[in-house]
Amino acid sequence: MEKLIMLKYGELSTKKDNIGLFLKKLKENILKILTNDEKVYFDKGRMFILSKDIDNTIEKVRNVFGIHELIIAYKIETDYEYLKETIKELIKEVNFKTFKVVTKRSDKDYPKTSMEISKEVGAVVLKNTSNVKVDVNNPEVTINIEVRRDAIYIYFDRISGLGGYPVGTLGKGLLMLSGGIDSPVSGYLAMKRGIKIESIYFESPPHTSIETKEKVLSLAKILKTYNIEMKVHIINLTKIQEAIYKNIPNEYLITILRRMMYRISAIVASQNNCKVLINGESIGQVASQTLTSMRVINEVVNIPVIRPVACFDKLEIIALAKKINTYETSILPYEDCCTIFVPKHPVINPLKEKCEEYEKLIPYKELIYEAVKNHEVIKIEEENKYQDLL
Ligand code: ATP
Ligand code: MG
Numbered sequence: 001m002e003k004l005i006m007l008k009y010g011e012l013s014t015k016k017d018n019i020g021l022f023l024k025k026l027k028e029n030i031l032k033i034l035t036n037d038e039k040v041y042f043d044k045g046r047m048f049i050l051s052k053d054i055d056n057t058i059e060k061v062r063n064v065f066g067i068h069e070l071i072i073a074y075k076i077e078t079d080y081e082y083l084k085e086t087i088k089e090l091i092k093e094v095n096f097k098t099f100k101v102v103t104k105r106s107d108k109d110y111p112k113t114s115m116e117i118s119k120e121v122g123a124v125v126l127k128n129t130s131n132v133k134v135d136v137n138n139p140e141v142t143i144n145i146e147v148r149r150d151a152i153y154i155y156f157d158r159i160s161g162l163g164g165y166p167v168g169t170l171g172k173g174l175l176m177l178s179g180g181i182d183s184p185v186s187g188y189l190a191m192k193r194g195i196k197i198e199s200i201y202f203e204s205p206p207h208t209s210i211e212t213k214e215k216v217l218s219l220a221k222i223l224k225t226y227n228i229e230m231k232v233h234i235i236n237l238t239k240i241q242e243a244i245y246k247n248i249p250n251e252y253l254i255t256i257l258r259r260m261m262y263r264i265s266a267i268v269a270s271q272n273n274c275k276v277l278i279n280g281e282s283i284g285q286v287a288s289q290t291l292t293s294m295r296v297i298n299e300v301v302n303i304p305v306i307r308p309v310a311c312f313d314k315l316e317i318i319a320l321a322k323k324i325n326t327y328e329t330s331i332l333p334y335e336d337c338c339t340i341f342v343p344k345h346p347v348i349n350p351l352k353e354k355c356e357e358y359e360k361l362i363p364y365k366e367l368i369y370e371a372v373k374n375h376e377v378i379k380i381e382e383e384n385k386y387q388d389l390l
Pocket of ligand 1: 175176178179180181182201202203278279280285286
């Protein structure tokens with residue numbers, strides 16, 4: 001008998017024609033986070049992982065998108081008597097008062113039908129326990145038996161995976177990652193759809209602190225657990241921000257600043273083969289996120305912008321942030337370059353013409369060129385030179 005991890009794909013199995021591509025990416029992503037002691041193999045509709053430390057492997061793999069369920073299974077030879085003996089042994093370890101047996105038989109030549117197996121294994125369980133009953137509707141334990149051509153798999157519990165598509169199957173996107181609650185959640189939702197992300201963070205030293213940068217890198221590190229790898233592009237916005245602050249009417253500061261962020265993000269995205277921008281804008285949340293603002297800000301770029309939390313309310317975003325483990329980091333105090341020079345009355349319905357007129361007052365093309373040229377790239381690794389920051 002061999003104990004191993006069995007993975008079910010769920011939604012992926014609906015991808016008829018390109019299922020091969022999805023599974024190849026899933027396997028590739030899983031292999032990147034496993035060590036040489038862990039082995040992965042396929043068998044029709046299932047993936048298996050052999051590991052000496054199953055609990056540890058499950059902890060690593062449960063955050064990989066594309067997996068519907070993770071199951072700890074016992075693999076035995078197809079001998080029927082041996083199956084019954086094994087069940088007798090295995091149920092000694094499990095505590096239950098009600099159960100049912102569910103059998104799936106992909107080997108149609110097996111001498112027993114699924115119904116016969118369920119019934120006869122059920123009888124074995126009843127004979128070898130006391131005060132235990134069958135309950136087909138709401139059993140405490142379900143004994144699952146899968147009869148395949150080369151082996152029989154037995155399992156009890158299923159651990160839910162995250163579902164979605166393996167990251168990378170839909171290409172790459174650039175996440176505008178601030179230290180707040182919304183943008184990490186947006187990154188998570190984009191990754192769930194199979195988009196691999198790189199992140200871009202705008203800093204404005206000395207107006208924004210090293211602690212804020214550390215915080216963003218910590219969030220990037222949490223997102224890396226879903227994204228397998230993570231690169232963060234850090235853009236110094238100080239000169240642009242100071243030029244805006246000095247030359248542009250107060251109520252348009254944020255609108256123009258965000259237009260600059262979009263322009264820079266679009267350039268970094270195209271340099272790094274990212275097909276879309278992703279951000280944490282949520283309709284109506286602040287003045288720069290009214291529909292008019294979003295339109296006036298968005299129109300400086302051609303690249304599509306995905307806003308996964310656009311229609312979520314804050315409580316829904318917070319609930320998801322807690323689930324994906326970014327919330328505690330996001331609520332640490334920080335100052336963002338969007339919050340340091342906040343005007344008292346930011347414009348709610350900015351005009352495109354005004355933006356264009358004001359932008360003529362600063363040499364923004366040169367400033368953008370310089371900011372992009374000198375930008376820092378940090379690859380989040382288990383161990384790297386920024387380790388002490390994380
Ligand atoms: P978050 O949206 O992450 O909770 P926030 O609500 O304070 O933070 P907003 O000012 O609402 O951020 O900005 C909207 C979006 O713009 C953010 O979700 C993020 O995608 C992007 N953004 C804002 N500031 C930055 C920054 N300093 N670096 C990168 N992206 C940023
Ligand atoms: Mg926000």
